[in-house]
Amino acid sequence: xxxxxxxxxxxxxxxxxxxxxxxxxxxxxxxxxxxxxxxxxxxxxxxxxxxxxxxxxxxxxxxxxxxxxxxxxxxxxxxxxxxxxxxxxxxxxxxxxxxxxxxxxxxxxxxxxxxxxxxxxxxxxxxxxxxxxxxxxxxxxxxxxxxxxxxxxxxxxxxxxxxxxxxxxxxxxxxxxxxxxxxxxxxxxxxxxxxxxxxxxxxxxxxxxxxxxxxxxxxxxxxxxxxxxxxxxxxxxxxxxxxxxxxxxxxxxxxxxxxxxxxxxxxxxxxxxxxxxxxxxxxxxxxxxxxxxxxxxxxxxxxxxxxxxxxxxxxxxxxxxxxxx
Amino acid sequence: xxxxxxxxxxxxxxxxxxxxxxxxxxxxxxxxxxxxxxxxxxxxxxxxxxxxxxxxxxxxxxxxxxxxxxxxxxxxxxxxxxxxxxxxxxxxxxxxxxxxxxxxxxxxxxxxxxxxxxxxxxxxxxxxxxxxxxxxxxxxxxxxxxxxxxxxxxxxxxxxxxxxxxxxxxxxxxxxxxxxxxxxxxxxxxxxxxxxxxxxxxxxxxxxxxxxxxxxxxxxxxxxxxxxxxxxxxxxxxxxxxxxxxxxxxxxxxxxxxxxxxxxxxxxxxxxxxxxxxxxxxxxxxxxxxxxxxxxxxxxxxxxxxxxxxxxxxxxxxxxxxxxxxxxxxxxxxxxxxxxxxxxxxxxxxxxxxxxxxxxxxxxxxxxxxxxxxxxxxxxxxxxxxxxxxxxxxxxxxxxxxxxxxxxxxxxxxxxxxxxxxxxxxxxxxxxxxxxxxxxxxxxxxxxxxxxxxxxxxxxxxxxxxxxxxxxxxxxxxxxxxxxxxxxxxxxxxxxxxxxxxxxxxxxxxxxxxxxxx
Numbered sequence: 001x002x003x004x005x006x007x008x009x010x011x012x013x014x015x016x017x018x019x020x021x022x023x024x025x026x027x028x029x030x031x032x033x034x035x036x037x038x039x040x041x042x043x044x045x046x047x048x049x050x051x052x053x054x055x056x057x058x059x060x061x062x063x064x065x066x067x068x069x070x071x072x073x074x075x076x077x078x079x080x081x082x083x084x085x086x087x088x089x090x091x092x093x094x095x096x097x098x099x100x101x102x103x104x105x106x107x108x109x110x111x112x113x114x115x116x117x118x119x120x121x122x123x124x125x126x127x128x129x130x131x132x133x134x135x136x137x138x139x140x141x142x143x144x145x146x147x148x149x150x151x152x153x154x155x156x157x158x159x160x161x162x163x164x165x166x167x168x169x170x171x172x173x174x175x176x177x178x179x180x181x182x183x184x185x186x187x188x189x190x191x192x193x194x195x196x197x198x199x200x201x202x203x204x205x206x207x208x209x210x211x212x213x214x215x216x217x218x219x220x221x222x223x224x225x226x227x228x229x230x231x232x233x234x235x236x237x238x239x240x241x242x243x244x245x246x247x248x249x250x251x252x253x254x255x256x257x258x259x260x261x262x263x264x265x266x267x268x269x270x271x272x273x274x275x276x277x278x279x280x281x282x283x284x285x286x287x288x289x290x291x292x293x294x295x296x297x298x299x300x301x302x303x304x305x306x307x308x309x310x311x312x313x314x315x316x317x318x319x320x321x322x323x324x325x
Numbered sequence: 326x327x328x329x330x331x332x333x334x335x336x337x338x339x340x341x342x343x344x345x346x347x348x349x350x351x352x353x354x355x356x357x358x359x360x361x362x363x364x365x366x367x368x369x370x371x372x373x374x375x376x377x378x379x380x381x382x383x384x385x386x387x388x389x390x391x392x393x394x395x396x397x398x399x400x401x402x403x404x405x406x407x408x409x410x411x412x413x414x415x416x417x418x419x420x421x422x423x424x425x426x427x428x429x430x431x432x433x434x435x436x437x438x439x440x441x442x443x444x445x446x447x448x449x450x451x452x453x454x455x456x457x458x459x460x461x462x463x464x465x466x467x468x469x470x471x472x473x474x475x476x477x478x479x480x481x482x483x484x485x486x487x488x489x490x491x492x493x494x495x496x497x498x499x500x501x502x503x504x505x506x507x508x509x510x511x512x513x514x515x516x517x518x519x520x521x522x523x524x525x526x527x528x529x530x531x532x533x534x535x536x537x538x539x540x541x542x543x544x545x546x547x548x549x550x551x552x553x554x555x556x557x558x559x560x561x562x563x564x565x566x567x568x569x570x571x572x573x574x575x576x577x578x579x580x581x582x583x584x585x586x587x588x589x590x591x592x593x594x595x596x597x598x599x600x601x602x603x604x605x606x607x608x609x610x611x612x613x614x615x616x617x618x619x620x621x622x623x624x625x626x627x628x629x630x631x632x633x634x635x636x637x638x639x640x641x642x643x644x645x646x647x648x649x650x651x652x653x654x655x656x657x658x659x660x661x662x663x664x665x666x667x668x669x670x671x672x673x674x675x676x677x678x679x680x681x682x683x684x685x686x687x688x689x690x691x692x693x694x695x696x697x698x699x700x701x702x703x704x705x706x707x708x709x710x711x712x713x714x715x716x717x718x719x720x721x722x723x724x725x726x727x728x729x730x731x732x733x734x735x736x737x738x739x740x741x742x743x744x745x746x747x748x749x750x751x752x753x754x755x756x757x758x759x760x761x762x763x764x765x766x767x768x769x770x771x772x773x774x775x776x777x778x779x780x781x782x783x784x785x786x787x788x789x790x791x792x793x794x795x796x797x798x799x800x801x802x803x804x805x806x807x808x809x810x811x812x813x814x815x816x817x818x819x820x821x822x823x824x825x826x827x828x829x830x831x832x833x834x835x836x837x838x839x840x841x842x843x
Contacts (some may be wrong), residue, residue, distance in 0.1 A: 058346040189712065191705040198698060201687035208646065208676065208684055209699045209752070210667040 015084050019262030019270075019310075027284060034288040041291040048170065052161060054283035055176040056081070056234035057250075061257035061275040063227030069187075070220045071267030072120060072127035074113070078250030079138035084109050084232030085127040086142060089242035092158045095193035101158060102233045109229030117221025122239045139246050142294055146244035160237040172234045176309050179230070180276040186274060196220055201268030244296040249300075256303050257282060260310045284307070307316040345408055348393065348424065348506050349371050353402035355388055362388040364561045365402065370506060375528060377548045377569070379834075380613065382632065382797045386541055389558065390508050393539070394426035395419035418591050425499030426508040429515070431491050433498075435484030440465035443482050443498050467499050472530055474501055476732035489520025496527060502535075507531065508539040513547060514633055525551055532841045543631050545574050545836045557581055574833065582799055582828035592805060595781040598622030599658065601791035602643070602674075602760045604727045606652035609642055614816040615652055619702045620760065620791040625782060627806030628795045629831050635815035636795045637679055640762045643793075644676040645669040657759060675758035677749055679795070681742070685749035688738035692730055693719035695737050700755045722751035727777060742772025750778065754785070761785060764795045779805060799828050811835055 035042035060077055067074050092101040116134055120127045130167040156162075165174040187193035195216045198206040203213050236242055261278035263270025286299040346369040355363040363385045370376050380386045391397040393404075395413035404411040406422055413419045419426070433442050440462050441448070449460040466480045474493065477486075483494055492512060501505055509528075513521045528538055528551060540552055548555055549569060557564040558579040564580045601622045608616035616639055620626045630636045642649040645663040654661050656672050663669045666793070669676070678684035686695055696719040697704055704711050719733040726747040728739055737748055746766070753761070763782070767775040782805060786792050796802045802809055809826040811819040811834040819834035 045508055189710055190708050191701045194694065194698075194701060194710065197694070198687050201689045202683070204684050204686050207697070208644075208666060208678055209701075210665070211698070211701070212667070212672045264689075266688065267821060303375060 017096055019274045020277060023261065023274060023281055027277065027281050030281070030284055030288060031108060037137050038291040041288060043081035046287065046291075050283050050287050051176070051280070052170055052174045052238060054279060055172040056231040056238075057089070057253055057257060057283065058176045058276040058279035059125055059179055059234060060228055060231035060254045061261065061279045062272045063224030063231075065261065065263045065270055065272045065275040066183075066187070066196055066220050067127070067224050067257040068255075068263045068265060069200045069267060069270050070196045070217060071203065072217065073255070074116070074131045074221075075128065075251045075255070075267075076116070076131040076134035076138060078248075078252075079135045079142070079246045080109060080112060080225075080228050081232045081235055081250060082244075082246030083138045084229055085236035085239075085242055086146060086151060086244055088233050088236045089135050089154060089158075089239075092154055093151055098158045099153065102160075102237075102275045105227050105232050105236075106229030109227075109232065113225025113228065114222040116152065116219060117218045120221070121217035142244055142246065148244055150244060151242040152240065154240065154242075158237060160234065164179075172238065175230065175234060176276065177305050179227070180272060183227075183272045192216065197268060225321070253282065253303070256307055262310070262314075264314050265311065278306075335820045342777055345372075346370055346405075347407060348411075349405045349408075350389075350393065351403045351405070353392060353399045353404075355392060355397060355400050362561050363392075363399075366558065366561070366563045367402075368556055368563065368566075370537045370539060371554075372505075372537055373532050374553040375532055375538045375540050376549055377552035377555040378539055378541045378558065379545075379548065379577060379581060381799070383560075384558040384581070385472075385561040386558055387426070387510070388561075389427060390510060390539065390541065393419070393506075394424060402479075408604055420502055420504075423503060423505040424508065425502060425504035425506070426510070427492065427495050427512060428510050429512075431488075431495050433483045433491055433495060436482060438480050439477055439483055439486075439494055440479040442486055442494055443468060443479075443501050444499070447502065456740055464501075468501055471500075472497070472527055484492075487517075487520070488515050489517065489523065492516070492520075492524065494528065500531075504536065506537045506539065508541075510541045511543065512540070513542060513544060521547075521583075543836055545577060548577075549574075559583070577599075578829050578832045579835070582832050590669060593787060595623045595783075595787040597807065598626050598789060600655070602793065603655040603658075604643070604652065605655075607642060607649045607654055608651045609638075609647060609650060610650050610651055613638055613642065613815070616812075616817055617652075618810055618817060620793050622759075622789045622791050623786050624807045625786050625792040625794055625805055627802035627809045628793060628812060629797075629799065629802045629809055629835055630795075630812035632797065634812040634835070636812050637764055637779065638815070639812070640676055640764055640793070640795060643669070643760075643762060646673055646676075670756060673757070673759035674762070675699075675753035675756055675760070676762045677764060677766060679768070681745050681749055685752075686737050686745055688736070690737060691734050692723065692728070692737055693733040696733075696752055696755065699752045707753075718755055722748065722755065726751050726781070741770075741774075743777075744768035746770050746774065746778065750781070758790065760791045760793070762793045762795070765779065765797060766794065766802060767796075767798070799831060802831065803828065813837055 026210060031042055040046065060081065064074060064077060088101050088105045091104060092098060116130050119125045119130045122156060160171045163171045165171065187196065194209045195206065197207070198211055199213050199216045207213055257279035258270070258275045259265055260282070261270065261274030261276070263275060285302050286296065289296050289298050348370040350368040353363050353366045354361070359706060366385065366389060368389065378386050378389065388397060392399050395416045395418050398414070403672050404413065411422060413422065434445065444461055449457040449464065451457045462479060469475070469477055470481065473482055483491060488492065496507070512524060516524060531538060542548060545644065552569050553567055554566060555572065555577065556566040557577065559581060598621055600619045602620040604618050605614055606617055608615040618626070628636050638647070641647050643663065644656065645665045645668055648664050654663060656674070661672050663672065663674070682688070687698065693716060697715045700718070701710065704715050705747065714734060722728065723730060723733060728744050728747045728751070730744060737745060740748070750766070766782070767778055782792060782794070794805060803826055806826070807823055809821045809831055810817050811831060813835060821830060
């Protein structure tokens with residue numbers, strides 16, 4: 001036993017590089033590499049467009065990471081963002097104060113997700129099925145209700161990006177950074193955050209410790225819903241016209257960000273910091289393709305490769321930790 | 326054609342030990358990492374006999390039948406069938422050789438019909454490879470008729486059948502492949518009395534037809550009703566093979582448990598206090614029978630019984646995992662209702678579950694996170710965990726239990742079984758319980774860690790904790806307990822003081838072969 005530990009110790013050090021650091025290094029290498037090839041890639045205008053245009057993906061990935069850590073998944077996220085963006089824009093156009101047009105979607109998002117969470121937690125339905133149903137309802141409902149009419153003429157003070165934190169960080173980016181740090185801290189330091197890891201890591205052991213699986217799952221989905229609401233508002237307020245369709249494949253991009261960020265698809269491990277970094281990395285890769293004259297359609301393929309590499313690395317790490325079955 | 330013919334119908338009488346054996350195992354050894362499961366075991370099955378295989382948990386029965394059914398391969402020793410050497414590289418090879426095994430967990434396809442299940446893998450075909458449904462049903466019916474079974478619908482889905490009927494389907498499936506040796510692993514464990522009678526009828530018919538049956542059961546009375554010969558294993562060794570008519574219950578139990586108890590158990594005598602946990606007719610009808618017992622402060626009560634006798638279920642009822650619906654429970658003399666784990670925890674009850682991997686630990690988490698999991702709400706203020714207090718608790722646990730770990734940030738999945746068990750124990754002791762329920766506290770851990778856990782149990786009792794210990798290891802039960810309670814079929818059937826408790830008496834009560842309540 002002690003022999004195993006002595007043997008394991010140096011190995012642990014060698015592989016102590018966390019997913020978060022790997023992603024940070026990957027982002028840095030990407031910017032340096034592509035920047036050397038085409039300096040316009042690292043121009044501040046491009047950097048800003050990468051971050052501004054994708055902050056909402058990162059924010060949604062925070063909630064998604066919590067859901068996946070708890071041992072579940074949400075594939076209705078893209079559709080819900082589409083619906084909530086239309087709700088937000090619709091309210092703004094109807095003359096509702098912008099503050100309410102921002103807050104109401106957050107409340108609705110949380111309520112819709114809590115309802116799905118209740119089905120998962122109390123009726124024991126698999127989350128993939130519940131959220132697949134919701135995906136169809138939201139997608140179909142949105143087009144039916146709006147008749148496909150786009151929302152335009154949004155009031156000037158609706159657009160969040162016109163403000164900056166300290167005059168330098170545009171609001172959406174500030175949201176992304178602050179929410180990531182807050183969520184990471186919350187997951188590490190609260191009893192509920194810990195319960196999410198425990199339920200995802202071993203629901204039975206958690207139950208025997210008096211941690212209510214049902215309550216925990218309800219809360220995870222409700223919190224995730226709030227993040228989805230914020231993501232929808234960040235998404236809507238950067239547009240001049242809100243289409244009444246759901247952004248295609250958005251759920252896949254968000255799930256990819258979580259998984260590439262190091263959240264184990266089997267539940268129980270991962271961090272939200274990794275998810276945000278992965279969202280930035282994916283956005284940067286997408287942008288870089290243009291600057292190295294590759295078809296942007298390569299982005300999907302690159303995302304796919306990233307997922308496979310990450311999942312393989314996850315399994316490798318689990319084996320090392322003695323977690324493999 | 327698969328329906329077996331009654332070749333030896335006239336030989337209904339048992340005992341043909343003189344006839345050449347159908348299946349003979351000689352000098353079989355088998356070891357797994359860390360355990361030598363079988364040490365040169367020889368075993369013979371005569372044609373048309375019911376040969377019972379008896380032994381405690383861990384005696385090597387399962388390993389032996391897995392070698393006979395091709396699941397495991399012996400490290401050394403030989404197998405022979407009808408005098409010819411036999412090599413079983415896979416379960417499939419065993420089936421081909423005519424050895425069929427019916428495990429406790431039945432291996433059927435619940436969505437498919439009885440007929441389809443019977444001929445799964447060797448169904449009659451039409452010329453172009455399609456299934457011949459007509460032939461399939463005709464043969465299925467013939468097979469049922471051959472055993473005078475007329476109450477099974479061959480087109481009904483197996484999933485809708487009772488356990489007893491599913492078992493009959495599995496037996497028939499073995500016959501459909503012309504099995505000459507049928508191995509049955511505790512076939513009556515999950516059966517109702519009516520189903521047991523029916524099963525016995527089938528077994529006798531098969532014997533009359535010349536099929537040899539290896540019958541594993543913990544119920545001694547069944548062995549005397551059914552078997553011709555009995556072989557007893559103990560600690561991986563062959564103890565004896567006897568003709569059933571020339572032995573008795575006491576003899577068998579003596580052979581099963583007859584090993585010396587070593588001085589591994591540092592039992593400390595401590596003053597026994599007032600009753601801390603009292604159950605009066607606690608039950609969860611219709612699942613469990615009413616149980617009454619009491620555990621006093623400073624006392625270690627051993628709960629013995631076979632696997633499936635209802636011990637873990639009782640523990641989980643006390644702990645609120647599956648709350649009891651009848652009877653009363655008193656904690657420290659005060660009536661208590663336990664409807665959930667959280668309530669049990671508040672009342673000062675702790676439960677260290679049987680299976681560390683699936684119930685005790687969150688393996689991807691660190692030592693620190695696991696150590697605090699049961700007291701998370703106490704460590705948190707307004708929902709925020711006091712990280713300094715948590716780290717202190719984890720370091721205390723590691724120090725107090727002598728956990729060998731690289732540090733409190735070590736992932737628990739990496740630790741050895743014994744160290745994992747110490748963390749599980751420590752996690753619950755952090756909650757400062759008054760009543761501690763231990764479910765198989767030393768299963769699968771090495772001798773050193775075992776001794777440490779035993780020492781700790783004595784220490785905890787010494788501090789006035791009431792300890793209820795479930796264990797399938799008789800030496801552990803006898804060595805550690807102040808009193809021994811025995812459960813069988815969901816109820817408590819015997820109670821012994823430390824002085825009265827002997828291996829023979831406790832084992833006898835466990836298996837229903839006598840043993841006097843004291």
